[in-house]
Amino acid sequence: MSAAALKPAFSEQQIRAAIRTSLASALSVPEAILDDERDFDAYGLPSLEAVELAGELEDFLGREIDAETIFEHPSVAQLARHLAAAA
Amino acid sequence: MSASPARREDTRVGATPEAIQAHYDAGDAFFALFLDPTRTYSAALFANGADDLEAAQLAKIDWHLERAGVRAGKRLLDIGCGWGGLIERAVTTHGAAEAVGLTLSAAQARHVSASRNARLSARLEDWADHTPAAPYDAITSVGAFEHFAAAGLAREVRVAAYGRFFAKCADMLAPGGRLSLQTIAYPTGFDRAAYDATDYGVFVREHIFPESDLPTLPEILEAADDAFEPVIIRNDRRCYARTARIWRGRLRAREAEAVALVGERRVRDLDRYFRTSAGAFDIGTLQLLRLAFQKKLAFQKKRTRACP
Numbered sequence: 001m002s003a004a005a006l007k008p009a010f011s012e013q014q015i016r017a018a019i020r021t022s023l024a025s026a027l028s029v030p031e032a033i034l035d036d037e038r039d040f041d042a043y044g045l046p047s048l049e050a051v052e053l054a055g056e057l058e059d060f061l062g063r064e065i066d067a068e069t070i071f072e073h074p075s076v077a078q079l080a081r082h083l084a085a086a087a
Numbered sequence: 088m089s090a091s092p093a094r095r096e097d098t099r100v101g102a103t104p105e106a107i108q109a110h111y112d113a114g115d116a117f118f119a120l121f122l123d124p125t126r127t128y129s130a131a132l133f134a135n136g137a138d139d140l141e142a143a144q145l146a147k148i149d150w151h152l153e154r155a156g157v158r159a160g161k162r163l164l165d166i167g168c169g170w171g172g173l174i175e176r177a178v179t180t181h182g183a184a185e186a187v188g189l190t191l192s193a194a195q196a197r198h199v200s201a202s203r204n205a206r207l208s209a210r211l212e213d214w215a216d217h218t219p220a221a222p223y224d225a226i227t228s229v230g231a232f233e234h235f236a237a238a239g240l241a242r243e244v245r246v247a248a249y250g251r252f253f254a255k256c257a258d259m260l261a262p263g264g265r266l267s268l269q270t271i272a273y274p275t276g277f278d279r280a281a282y283d284a285t286d287y288g289v290f291v292r293e294h295i296f297p298e299s300d301l302p303t304l305p306e307i308l309e310a311a312d313d314a315f316e317p318v319i320i321r322n323d324r325r326c327y328a329r330t331a332r333i334w335r336g337r338l339r340a341r342e343a344e345a346v347a348l349v350g351e352r353r354v355r356d357l358d359r360y361f362r363t364s365a366g367a368f369d370i371g372t373l374q375l376l377r378l379a380f381q382k383k384l385a386f387q388k389k390r391t392r393a394c395p
Contacts, residue, residue: 037332038094046285046287047372048282048372050366050370051363051372052363054366055363055366057361058362064332066369067365067367067369067370068370071370
């Protein structure tokens with residue numbers, strides 16, 4: 001997508017923070033209780049919420065995120081690492 | 088829901104004309120902002136990683152016309168003709184002698200009627216009420232099946248409604264006639280009740296597709312079986328994900344104009360729908376089915392045959 005070129009690159013730290021904010025909102029829990037190493041599955045994240053999470057990250061990063069990515073890298077830490085590396 | 092299926096005749100359990108018009112009558116100008124020039128409001132057919140929406144929509148139209156056997160001299164009925172892109176291409180590129188489109192949207196019917204090609208026509212009519220002047224050689228229906236069953240019906244009621252559609256199509260087709268269908272579907276085992284209870288499920292039912300529910304592939308095949316033999320079945324869900332992302336990008340690029348035409352709420356709703364449905368197609372929570380059928384011959388309809 002051409003928009004990618006206009007957006008600044010984000011650090012793994014920034015991406016991690018964005019994932020935590022979206023995940024907390026999807027699960028309706030305070031961010032502070034999230035464990036970055038814990039599997040999304042263990043939180044009982046429904047697939048539709050995972051799709052919404054992918055959509056929010058897509059908008060945050062300004063590039064297309066295949067929603068399958070959430071299931072292939074299913075924790076805050078794994079997902080942030082993957083998205084930072086793929087930038 | 089504002090209009091219950093019971094309000095209609097027993098045989099009509101799909102979305103009402105009012106519901107269809109709420110979705111599609113937002114105005115030609117609004118849809119023209121983000122759709123391709125044919126104003127095709129259904130998944131395109133992207134091949135080999137191509138990213139050109141215009142070419143992919145024509146490729147999709149051609150796929151259906153070819154699978155339905157539309158060529159020189161043939162008569163086509165398109166159920167849910169939208170803005171007429173498919174029927175127009177049937178007569179201009181594939182040589183169809185006549186192409187009739189049915190729609191429940193007055194804005195769409197007006198748009199097609201404004202074209203001056205004598206071989207093209209659009210009728211503001213439910214498929215159940217259509218009486219063909221002569222049998223058709225081909226029927227297409229792209230992105231209409233989604234509206235043939237209202238939300239909240241039991242599986243057998245849904246399948247029966249789909250069965251009436253297939254029976255009617257068979258009635259309208261000449262022997263050996265073909266039907267090419269495209270619809271969004273849920274995967275088998277999809278938990279409708281759980282989905283309907285989610286924020287997104289409620290949102291889609293209230294703001295995007297009122298009074299509509301989606302089929303599964305087995306429901307379609309079961310409903311079609313009396314009258315039709317399946318010839319091709321494809322799940323092109325990645326094509327819809329791509330299409331929805333392109334529509335969303337275009338809508339965002341024309342956001343100010345879109346808001347001026349239909350208001351901020353409608354634009355925000357559609358933006359959310361495109362974003363989430365793209366992801367749902369990514370992971371297979373939604374499927375995009377393309378199905379080609381051939382009308383069964385009398386002997387093929389017999390339940391048991393001495394020679395299979």
